[in-house]
Amino acid sequence: MRPERRQLAGILLISTSALMLEVILTRIFSVTMWYHFAFLAISMALMGSAVAGIALYFLPRLADPRQAKRWIGLAALALALATPITFLIYLRIPLQLSWGRGAFSFKQLLGLIVVYLDLTVPFFLSGLALSLALATWPKHTGQVYWADLMGAAMGCLLSIAALEALGGAGALLSTCLVAACAGLVFTWRRGRWQMASALAIIILLSVAVWGAATHKWLTITVNKTGGAEPPRIYEEWNAHSRVTVYETSYYPFYWSVDQRYWDKVIQEKRYLNHALLLIDAVAGTPVQEFRGLLHEEEFLRYDLTSFAYHLIDQPNTLVIGPGGGRDVLAALASGAPHVTAVEVNSLVVDAVRGPLAEFSGHLYERPDVTIVVDDARGYITRSPERYDLIQASLIDTWAAGGSGAFALSENSLYTIEAFKTYYEHLSDRGILTISRWYLTERPAETMRLVSTAMAGWKSAGVADPRPHVAVVARPNASGQAEGMATALFKRAPFTQAEIELLQAKAAELGFTVLYAPSLPTHEEVGQFIEATDPLAVIAAYPLDISPATDDRPFFFNLVRLGNLFNPALSASGVYRTSMEAMTILVVVMGIMALAGILFVLLPLEIGARRRGLPRASARLLGYFAALGLAFMLVEIPTIQRITVFLGRPVYSLAVVLFSLLLFSSLGSLWSSRQPITDKKLTGWFFAVLVLVVVLHALAGDWLVRATIGQSLELRLGLAMLRLAPLGFMMGMPFPLGMRWAGSHQPGVIPWLWGINGVMSVMGSALAMALAIHVGFQITLVIAAVIYGAAGALLAIDVRQAAIQKT
16 A cells, blocks of 8 residues: 555655654753753654654554554644643753762752653654554555654754744754644544644644744743843854843943953942843853944953954954854954954844943944854855954854754864965954863863864964964963963064064063063963874873864863863863753663653564564674664764854754755655665665765765865755765665565564664764764765675575565
């Protein structure tokens, strides 16, 4: 029996709803917890789908073609109702994530497990509907899988549109509305009460979406540290982040300033107020009050982040990540005739130009300020201009982007290739100034910044970068375990006059010179710069201070596994964040492994032993396990690598998922017409698949370097074109294997679905860990090897079946 078009449309809508929910939860997790918890959404979606296959294994009567259509429709309606219920439960789970200096506590672990189980329920229901479809129409798996993948591709795009238009709560409820429409499709003309129920749910959810989007009927509260969230005066969502603005504060804001100047400014009240703008409730940027008088903003020159302006007169300035505009004001107050500011998050610019326009003195509308919404690296690469000063002050965020797993721990602004670009766009007297946190006892972040920048200068043709470097710091600022360091990288070597001026200004402002050419070194940063064998220092250092690259752009992942629970490092918020991220990865892998054993593998084994249910062959189990692992080892690094290429995680998520799912659906549809019994097919197909994955791995960095300076539209098109053959080939192995199993061992399909789901879950975490430690390229090559092994297993199974038949 072939599935009807209406039924394929229903499957497409269920898949659309599930993918929308996965992406939207990624965004919400970043707001309600920390950015690295966004990784959970991928795991929940895969685990729910795997458990659904196991449920069908024990209830095979549900897959009776005469009943399956009704059960698929009921599963879709249950998904529409379960999603808001489980989400409301999630918002009330007392999971507080203020780690302090301690490790991950049992209470936090228990809360995380409860969250995991609670929000896996909707994905179980969507997975149940798809499992039913695959089991009901095993001979038409290609068509069913095509509808599933096409729906997921649509869900990727719709999730971004929903977040932009409806906000977090409204977007989440919109996924329920799509699921309810799928339920209506499957219950159409199957009974009045079923149709009436589906229509009632659609109407109810439509009203709920409207109320959440326009009247804030459902508010997503934030409790990251256990304290109450301050009153908001502004809140907006998009696919990139949630941006909120809180009431103004009546004291000067500095990142790092000598106590003498702090006291002086406080006593003389030589400052204006500022408002706090937060990205995903934790990454802050101040919006400085500005009354149009630049002399009132001169107090900003006391800050260490503004130190470069004491060394260069009237610089043509580019500010990376201006946020609320404080660095722009500092540049103008320091005599910069014009400032170009490149901000990746449009909501931040909208907030400054909108509700805070009067307060900020219409800063972003001034004729001497050009504000650009774009990724900074791509903009600088495309810019024909050369700048006297390029500034980046504490440019990072703990907000999750669309890519989900450790979304913004990869950062294309802090790589060797990026620093080469900065060098090429400095004028002859130009300076790149970057401010980062500095821990006196173990200044790994500062050292990694220096090692990456010096490697970038070498890549640009500078034989010895040391005369081009100076580092000024204020150790252990008041109230913080870490201080701050500002590193200056000059296109031309520092002159003796510039070094003397730097010394004088640092002494005047109360800062410490960690390194400058020809000056004696007295601590680790300076000694590292002067080292005759820096590679030996990097290898021996307990933290990761190796230069970040586009292939391994995890600049902020400084802590190695051996130092994961080092109390000396957890005293610093900077290193603690890295430790938390790695710990979360380990904890989530443990939870996923436990859930896979308890809810998938153990039930399968019990069913096979006690109930006489069929068991899949080892070769088929290995085949589908390899597919789940390999697919995620391709998908996760590709999302992260494309993030470097496109500059915005939201575009990376949309392009990668949409392209892979779209072209995978086409590959699945094509595979449905091919005879799986043909041994030649399995041979050439997997050979081509392995070749495509290897080429994708090896050509990635070349494509980034060659085209990152092109327009965003062209880069989007190139990314999709590059992913087309990859997605097409990756869409075929699963339906081919399912068709083979359906015709030879039909009762074991739930086994295959379950093992594929478990290994996909584990693969998503493993892909993240491999990308961090060995880079994208090697991770993708490993995926190619696993695909090759899968092909060998299927070829052996096909050959054995042919031998037995003869």
